[in-house]
Amino acid sequence: MLSNFFSKNEVSVESQKAINAFLDAYRSDIFPQGLLVIAQAVTMVMAKKNILVKMVLPFPCDGQLHDIAEQLTDLLQQQVNFDVEYNVQPVREHKIKGIKNIIAVSSGKGGVGKSTTAVNLAYGLIAEGCNVGILDADIYGPSVPTMLGLKGAKPSSNDGKLITPLEANGLSAMSIGFLVDDANATVWRGPMASRAFSQLLNETDWPDLDYLIVDMPPGTGDIQLTLAQQVPVAGAVVITTPQDIALADAIKGMAMFEQVKLPVLGIIENMSYHQCENCGHHSHLFGEGGGKRIAEEAKTQLLGQLPLDIRIREDADSGSCAINENSTGEVALLYRNIARNVAAQLYYQLDMRSPKTAEVVVKESK
Numbered sequence: 001m002l003s004n005f006f007s008k009n010e011v012s013v014e015s016q017k018a019i020n021a022f023l024d025a026y027r028s029d030i031f032p033q034g035l036l037v038i039a040q041a042v043t044m045v046m047a048k049k050n051i052l053v054k055m056v057l058p059f060p061c062d063g064q065l066h067d068i069a070e071q072l073t074d075l076l077q078q079q080v081n082f083d084v085e086y087n088v089q090p091v092r093e094h095k096i097k098g099i100k101n102i103i104a105v106s107s108g109k110g111g112v113g114k115s116t117t118a119v120n121l122a123y124g125l126i127a128e129g130c131n132v133g134i135l136d137a138d139i140y141g142p143s144v145p146t147m148l149g150l151k152g153a154k155p156s157s158n159d160g161k162l163i164t165p166l167e168a169n170g171l172s173a174m175s176i177g178f179l180v181d182d183a184n185a186t187v188w189r190g191p192m193a194s195r196a197f198s199q200l201l202n203e204t205d206w207p208d209l210d211y212l213i214v215d216m217p218p219g220t221g222d223i224q225l226t227l228a229q230q231v232p233v234a235g236a237v238v239i240t241t242p243q244d245i246a247l248a249d250a251i252k253g254m255a256m257f258e259q260v261k262l263p264v265l266g267i268i269e270n271m272s273y274h275q276c277e278n279c280g281h282h283s284h285l286f287g288e289g290g291g292k293r294i295a296e297e298a299k300t301q302l303l304g305q306l307p308l309d310i311r312i313r314e315d316a317d318s319g320s321c322a323i324n325e326n327s328t329g330e331v332a333l334l335y336r337n338i339a340r341n342v343a344a345q346l347y348y349q350l351d352m353r354s355p356k357t358a359e360v361v362v363k364e365s366k
């Protein structure tokens, strides 16, 4: 038998060919040109009776690899697993130690669920396989401490100079809310607020992070503009709801980032629909299709849509998170899908090693 020629650790040539062909032809939103064009160091070994596909990828995507492994297992009638290392590269140079990429989460309008989405996006990126931190820059209403279950907690300092961030379920977190009480934070204005923010960013002893999510204050005024200029943001994500008034403000938000020449990775539409608990029917309480429309108009991506769901509010209020309770639950999967889209957009739009970015550069130079 052919298999007798292989050592116990070798995958048969037939299986290798089948896996390569499948991965080569595989297409999805985050792999528009297939998986193999962006994968490095692809090898296959036998691990007991299972095939282990090893590779290095440039952005986290554990959830999608899990689905691909299931499809390959069906195809080969043999268990296939992935063992992937993520090698996220910084797309923009900056001097903040330990952090590779800063992603700003903003909204033109207050109350659209920006902080809730920022926290869940951070946990989504962790669930997909990366090291992540969050910086609550919402100086006028820091809600991240509550959402992480860290209200009242105080960070410490090992050397008396840098503040050690707090940690909640593997997420490193810093917020003005850890340092001053809410009443004091709200009276801060202009320069004072931006100085406080700059200190939070630069004087925190961040661990090694692939992504730092910055929860920006809502709106598009001077303070937001200053912060956007102050932070070496790799890419921005704009949160909106489908209501006309929120959409109009989201457009203003994108224009603000354009003004300071920061790339917008896309839009997340929050409270897009309500799903009936009994029959599963989706009702679009605040209108339909708005996020998609403004994303198309701004030539950016709709990174995902989230339901108006009581579980999301309850989690945010109680300091828990759907992803940490059940990383494959319905709401968790939506956030993880958005997290993958954000990470992939950052890579394809901005990393010079990305085949898509490289393509754009070639076209421009003609």
Ligand SMILES: Nc1ncnc2c1ncn2[C@@H]1O[C@H](COP(=O)(O)OP(=O)(O)OP(=O)(O)O)[C@@H](O)[C@H]1O
Residues within 6 Å of the ligand: 107, 109, 110, 111, 112, 113, 114, 115, 116, 117, 138, 141, 143, 218, 270, 271, 306, 307, 308, 309, 310, 312, 313, 314, 316, 317
């Ligand atoms: N998809 C959702 N489903 C249900 N409730 C949600 C959803 N998203 C956010 N919420 C709730 O809406 C309220 C406002 O959310 P959040 O504080 O995240 O908004 P924000 O845009 O950050 O507000 P602010 O402008 O004050 O910073 C919170 O009570 C939150 O739990």
